[in-house]
Amino acid sequence: MVSHSIAMLEILLFLLLIGKSSETSSMEHVRKLLPVLTTSLRKGSCGKIAVIGGSVEYTGAPYFAAISALKLGADLVYVMCAPEAAPVIKSFSPELIVYPGLDPDAVLPKLERVDAIVLGPGLGRSPHVAPLFDKVVDFVINKNLPMVMDADGLWFLNESISKGIKPLPSAILTPNMVEFSRLCESALGEKDVLKIKDQSKLEDLASRLSTRLGTSLFVKGKVDIITNPDGKVTVGQDEGSPRRCGGQGDVSSGTLAMFLLWATRQSSAEEAKNAAGLACSELVRRLAKTTYGKMGRSMITTDMINELPALLREVDGK
Amino acid sequence: MVSHSIAMLEILLFLLLIGKSSETSSMEHVRKLLPVLTTSLRKGSCGKIAVIGGSVEYTGAPYFAAISALKLGADLVYVMCAPEAAPVIKSFSPELIVYPGLDPDAVLPKLERVDAIVLGPGLGRSPHVAPLFDKVVDFVINKNLPMVMDADGLWFLNESISKGIKPLPSAILTPNMVEFSRLCESALGEKDVLKIKDQSKLEDLASRLSTRLGTSLFVKGKVDIITNPDGKVTVGQDEGSPRRCGGQGDVSSGTLAMFLLWATRQSSAEEAKNAAGLACSELVRRLAKTTYGKMGRSMITTDMINELPALLREVDGK
Numbered sequence: 001m002v003s004h005s006i007a008m009l010e011i012l013l014f015l016l017l018i019g020k021s022s023e024t025s026s027m028e029h030v031r032k033l034l035p036v037l038t039t040s041l042r043k044g045s046c047g048k049i050a051v052i053g054g055s056v057e058y059t060g061a062p063y064f065a066a067i068s069a070l071k072l073g074a075d076l077v078y079v080m081c082a083p084e085a086a087p088v089i090k091s092f093s094p095e096l097i098v099y100p101g102l103d104p105d106a107v108l109p110k111l112e113r114v115d116a117i118v119l120g121p122g123l124g125r126s127p128h129v130a131p132l133f134d135k136v137v138d139f140v141i142n143k144n145l146p147m148v149m150d151a152d153g154l155w156f157l158n159e160s161i162s163k164g165i166k167p168l169p170s171a172i173l174t175p176n177m178v179e180f181s182r183l184c185e186s187a188l189g190e191k192d193v194l195k196i197k198d199q200s201k202l203e204d205l206a207s208r209l210s211t212r213l214g215t216s217l218f219v220k221g222k223v224d225i226i227t228n229p230d231g232k233v234t235v236g237q238d239e240g241s242p243r244r245c246g247g248q249g250d251v252s253s254g255t256l257a258m259f260l261l262w263a264t265r266q267s268s269a270e271e272a273k274n275a276a277g278l279a280c281s282e283l284v285r286r287l288a289k290t291t292y293g294k295m296g297r298s299m300i301t302t303d304m305i306n307e308l309p310a311l312l313r314e315v316d317g318k
Numbered sequence: 319m320v321s322h323s324i325a326m327l328e329i330l331l332f333l334l335l336i337g338k339s340s341e342t343s344s345m346e347h348v349r350k351l352l353p354v355l356t357t358s359l360r361k362g363s364c365g366k367i368a369v370i371g372g373s374v375e376y377t378g379a380p381y382f383a384a385i386s387a388l389k390l391g392a393d394l395v396y397v398m399c400a401p402e403a404a405p406v407i408k409s410f411s412p413e414l415i416v417y418p419g420l421d422p423d424a425v426l427p428k429l430e431r432v433d434a435i436v437l438g439p440g441l442g443r444s445p446h447v448a449p450l451f452d453k454v455v456d457f458v459i460n461k462n463l464p465m466v467m468d469a470d471g472l473w474f475l476n477e478s479i480s481k482g483i484k485p486l487p488s489a490i491l492t493p494n495m496v497e498f499s500r501l502c503e504s505a506l507g508e509k510d511v512l513k514i515k516d517q518s519k520l521e522d523l524a525s526r527l528s529t530r531l532g533t534s535l536f537v538k539g540k541v542d543i544i545t546n547p548d549g550k551v552t553v554g555q556d557e558g559s560p561r562r563c564g565g566q567g568d569v570s571s572g573t574l575a576m577f578l579l580w581a582t583r584q585s586s587a588e589e590a591k592n593a594a595g596l597a598c599s600e601l602v603r604r605l606a607k608t609t610y611g612k613m614g615r616s617m618i619t620t621d622m623i624n625e626l627p628a629l630l631r632e633v634d635g636k
Contacts, residue, residue: 060412084418088408177360222357242355244363246394247413296636297355298389298627300413 026238027286027315029279033262034315035073047074047261050114051121051254052107052136053151054081055129058122059088061151061250064301065121066096068254071308072283078114080107082124102128104135111139116146116261120153121250130156140171146260147171150253154179161186167214167229172260172273174218174253180206187212199223207231216273218256218280220249226277228270236281241292247301248288256280287311344556345604345633347597351580352633353391365392365579368432369439369572370425370454371470372399373447376440377406379469382565382619383439384414386572389626390601396432398425400442420446422453429457434464434579438471439568448474458489464578465489468571472497479504485532485547490578490591492536492571498524505530517541525549534591536574536598538567544595546588554599559610565619566606574598605629 035046049069054062062079066089070077079089079098086100099110111117119136123129133156140147147170149157154175157165161183175183181193184205196202203225210217210227219225224236259279263272291307292299353364367387371380380403384395388411397407397416404418417428429435437454441447451474458465465488467475472493475483479501493501499511502523514520517540524543528535537543542554577597581590609625610617 057415057417059408059416060414063412084405088405091409092412240357242357242359244359244361244393245388245413246361246415248361295627296631296634297352297391298630300388302411302413 027282029275030283030315033259033275033279035262044075047116047258048076048114049074049116049118049257050078050080050111051118052080053118053121053123054079054085054089055122055124055126056082056084057124059085060247061122063089063092064247064250064305065118065254067093067305068251069258070095071305072255072258074258078110080110102132104132107132108135108139111136116257118148118150118253118257120149120151121253123152125152125155137166137168141166141168144170146257146264148174148253148257148260150174150249154183158182158186165213169269172216172218172256172277174220174249174256176220176249180219184209203233203235207233218277220252224277224281226274228273230270234274234278236278236285238282238285239289240285241288241299243292243297243299245300248304251301251304252280252284255284345600347593348601348633351577351593351597353580362393365434365576366394366432367392367434367436367575368396368398368429369436370398371436371439371441372397372403372407373440373442373444374400374402375442377403378565379440379568381407381410382568382623383436383572385411385623386569387576388413389623390573390576392576396428398428420450422450425450426453426457434575436466436468436571436575438467438469439571441470443470443473455484455486459484459486462488464575464582466492466571466575466578468492468567472501476500476504483531487587490534490536490574490595492538492567492574494538494567498537502527521551521553525551536595538570542595542599544592546591548588552592552596554596554603556600556603557607558603559606559617561610561615561617563618566622569619569622570598570602573602
């Protein structure tokens with residue numbers, strides 16, 4: 001009886017260990033891109049990132065993108081936002097360098113010093129922001145700078161489609177399903193994309209949209225679809241969380257910008273976007289799963305941020 | 319000796335399970351209304367809530383209502399408040415989307431996208447707010463939108479009683495005993511309601527008030543009285559906490575709005591209000607009891623918010 005119980009216990013322990021190691025091994029795309037930290041590094045070596053977003057209404061979105069990039073490993077994170085948003089975003093974290101004002105003449109020179117850009121979280125849709133949007137896009141094209149475009153950035157992009165838009169070879173667009181359906185309608189004339197259940201149809205649409213726009217996509221849904229203008233599709237479908245609270249998309253955009261920067265330093269542009277997309281999908285889904293496991297249905301995005309250090313230690317095997 | 323220990327362990331485990339299940343079983347009304355979370359959900363599926371409140375004096379009340387709704391399971395929570403209150407409420411939580419300004423022309427269009435409203439926490443009693451109060455009430459009637467009216471919202475309602483007020487079939491009013499006595503005096507001519515000790519008299523008054531106003535009530539007191547215009551009375555009398563620090567009523571209003579939304583999706587209007595009221599009473603009283611058990615007389619409302627995730631995990635049996 002006793003030895004039987006002990007044997008059972010051993011089997012249980014074994015299963016737990018197996019479970020743990022198979023979980024960790026699934027983080028291979030993340031591990032490949034995380035920079036090796038050595039004492040020879042200087043401040044900035046691992047990345048200087050700008051998040052352009054934050055308006056009189058939205059202050060959480062740029063903060064989540066910025067703090068995610070910082071906690072994933074950026075050395076310096078700048079936020080360029082509407083003047084009214086700046087004190088609030090500053091108050092969320094003393095780590096962030098927050099510039100009030102979205103005047104292109106003030107923002108563009110500051111972008112000279114950054115390695116990657118997130119354009120759009122909480123940017124708002126004010127027509128006053130349109131000139132900045134256009135100039136940042138041109139700057140990114142000229143400098144071939146890694147960029148993630150999300151949220152209201154995608155809204156401005158969508159508004160420009162009828163006038164003709166330029167390909168962004170160094171960027172990834174990160175629409176959620178609502179933003180994806182809006183882009184599909186504007187760029188491909190496809191309606192009712194939100195009603196499509198068939199995953200292969202969604203992948204085909206994503207591939208066509210990417211080719212049409214000339215820019216890579218990371219479409220966030222039940223499965224993450226990563227696709228480049230050459231039409232090739234990769235998916236990220238690790239288990240995530242069923243909780244859909246606001247802010248999770250901003251964690252993705254900050255995370256993807258970092259992985260895109262690091263991947264660009266390792267490989268060609270197309271390969272980099274695939275590698276970054278897969279790593280982002282892997283990390284954010286696992287982060288959501290772990291956080292949901294701890295917090296349950298009360299989980300909020302701040303809980304995910306708090307969980308990131310432990311998850312990265314696990315990836316590092318520490 | 320070893321088998322003896324194992325037997326003891328089994329007994330202990332059994333007792334723990336018994337204890338857990340008997341506590342958990344009292345949360346049946348909560349469990350019935352909590353939505354099942356699946357990976358097919360989209361951001362917003364579990365609820366988009368607006369809290370209208372927050373003034374130059376009050377910033378905590380709308381925050382407590384908003385964060386309670388979010389942590390109970392809302393996907394997106396908006397706060398519409400006086401301009402002076404906005405930066406402070408924003409700084410409490412990056413998760414909340416806070417709109418500065420209570421001009422009806424700016425607020426009403428934003429309500430088009432929400433599923434339920436909490437009207438009143440920290441709203442203040444400035445005559446400048448009266449037009450917004452009237453327009454939100456009309457909007458809620460026209461859209462048949464779930465609404466919880468609390469605090470200064472009830473003060474504006476009370477001021478309108480002499481001029482005649484409209485029934486609110488989709489709403490619940492949540493007066494505490496002071497607000498209840500004021501409404502009883504204005505609507506029923508009953509004085510000194512605060513001096514009444516007899517619970518059945520209070521229930522009778524609540525029933526008459528609900529019928530007179532044409533709107534459901536959730537009267538917060540030693541016992542919570544839930545009553546509909548048809549005069550039927552239900553009570554929530556689980557053990558709570560003896561601590562009466564400010565902010566607990568705001569936790570109730572945010573919680574009730576979520577349960578009302580979810581109940582409305584499951585059943586008829588009258589049934590929904592009973593189900594939501596019972597679930598809210600059950601959850602908030604248990605939350606207060608648990609938090610008081612941990613924090614003692616120092617307990618503050620923020621402690622209750624912090625305790626919510628663990629309590630919901632317990633309800634979910636996780």
